[in-house]
Amino acid sequence: MLAIHWFLPTGGDSRDVVAAGPDDQRPPDHAYLTQVARAADRLGFDAALTPCGTACEDAWIATATLVPVTERLRFLVAFRPGLLSPTLAAQMASTYQRLSGGRVLLNIVIGAEDAESARFGPRIDKATRYARAAEFLEIVRGAWSGEPFTFTGEFYEVTDATTRGVPDPQPAIYFGGASPEAEEVAARWADVYLAWGEPPAMVGERVERMRARAAAHDRRLRYGIRFHVITRPTADEAWAAAGRLLAGISPEAIAAAQADFAATASEGQRRMAELHRGLDPSDVRGLEVHPNVWTGVGLVRGGAGTTLVGSHAEVADRIEEYAGVGFEEFILSGYPHLEEAYWCGEGLLPELRRRGLVPELPTAAEATFSTFR
Numbered sequence: 001m002l003a004i005h006w007f008l009p010t011g012g013d014s015r016d017v018v019a020a021g022p023d024d025q026r027p028p029d030h031a032y033l034t035q036v037a038r039a040a041d042r043l044g045f046d047a048a049l050t051p052c053g054t055a056c057e058d059a060w061i062a063t064a065t066l067v068p069v070t071e072r073l074r075f076l077v078a079f080r081p082g083l084l085s086p087t088l089a090a091q092m093a094s095t096y097q098r099l100s101g102g103r104v105l106l107n108i109v110i111g112a113e114d115a116e117s118a119r120f121g122p123r124i125d126k127a128t129r130y131a132r133a134a135e136f137l138e139i140v141r142g143a144w145s146g147e148p149f150t151f152t153g154e155f156y157e158v159t160d161a162t163t164r165g166v167p168d169p170q171p172a173i174y175f176g177g178a179s180p181e182a183e184e185v186a187a188r189w190a191d192v193y194l195a196w197g198e199p200p201a202m203v204g205e206r207v208e209r210m211r212a213r214a215a216a217h218d219r220r221l222r223y224g225i226r227f228h229v230i231t232r233p234t235a236d237e238a239w240a241a242a243g244r245l246l247a248g249i250s251p252e253a254i255a256a257a258q259a260d261f262a263a264t265a266s267e268g269q270r271r272m273a274e275l276h277r278g279l280d281p282s283d284v285r286g287l288e289v290h291p292n293v294w295t296g297v298g299l300v301r302g303g304a305g306t307t308l309v310g311s312h313a314e315v316a317d318r319i320e321e322y323a324g325v326g327f328e329e330f331i332l333s334g335y336p337h338l339e340e341a342y343w344c345g346e347g348l349l350p351e352l353r354r355r356g357l358v359p360e361l362p363t364a365a366e367a368t369f370s371t372f373r
Helices: 030-043 060-062 087-102 116-118 128-142 180-189 198-218 235-247 251-262 267-275 311-325 337-354
Strands: 003-007 049-050 075-078 104-108 148-151 155-162 173-174 193-197 224-225 228-232 288-289 305-311 329-331
Touching: 003 337, 030 049, 030 337, 049 060, 049 305, 060 075, 075 087, 087 104, 087 155, 128 148, 128 155, 128 180, 128 288, 155 173, 173 180, 180 193, 180 198, 193 267, 198 224, 198 311, 224 337, 228 235, 228 311, 235 305, 235 311, 251 267, 251 288, 311 337
Parallel strands: 003 049, 003 329, 049 075, 075 104, 104 173, 173 193, 193 224, 224 329, 228 305
Antiparallel strands: 148 155
């Protein structure tokens, strides 16, 4: 079975990729995040990714406040290793897992941009951050082992690291990155390797490479992929919505974003930016780099920049295609996240259920609908 996840906009939300003004902005207050989380919960999404960074609310705290207002939804908490001790991180995740009833997943984010990393300090280069992350994850897993764990490395030294109890189940560790350093850390310590939504031929090469890397450590990974989504009953409706999204992006915003992307230290961001290089940003279908894979969002948005666009059946076809490449988990999002959760949850997810690709929703009491007659 595939796992279909949603996204919590803890940095704010909008009907546009770049908010047009105050009337187009939805602050990430608790009331709005509750709406998005409850929608994802009742529609049958498996988990919700929560980002990290100074532009967002803290992922640990924000998601913990949403556990009591949801029933099944798990929370994929993004955080940066090195900003807290690995034993403390193991304790936090272990406590979260017990008090939430097993509803936490961990997304390890290294960060590639020096400006963002400098906000947290200390200043260390990307290769060093990956080396530190490998030690961090070794200690986290050791602290969860049920036995006191002692470790001495280049970055950490701990004696008898442990937590109050072994988390059951242990939170799955998600890890992304397109550089060789990222791939090696993921192969050794991750449970799920994450990629951004490149065309199948491109991203399929990485899956095969990661399978070989993991096998060298006698391990098997699951694979997840990150897309935005615009799914509608018909393809024309979906592409019209994509066109409206594109119309809200100014040439000035594109130019500014492209300048930032040109200076990126992230291999993944570089690959995202190359997908739309040379394409006409005024032609909505001209930004389609694979059937139903659209690069319009990536003209201005950093990180994941591709969108699955099409009818519910077409988007389901693409998900099946990526599943054939090896992906078992899909992290989706849309603008705005509340409304797009319903388009996806009431259209795409039922189509995937009909195909036997995702689990059925838990049985609920049959609903009745009144026509007032």
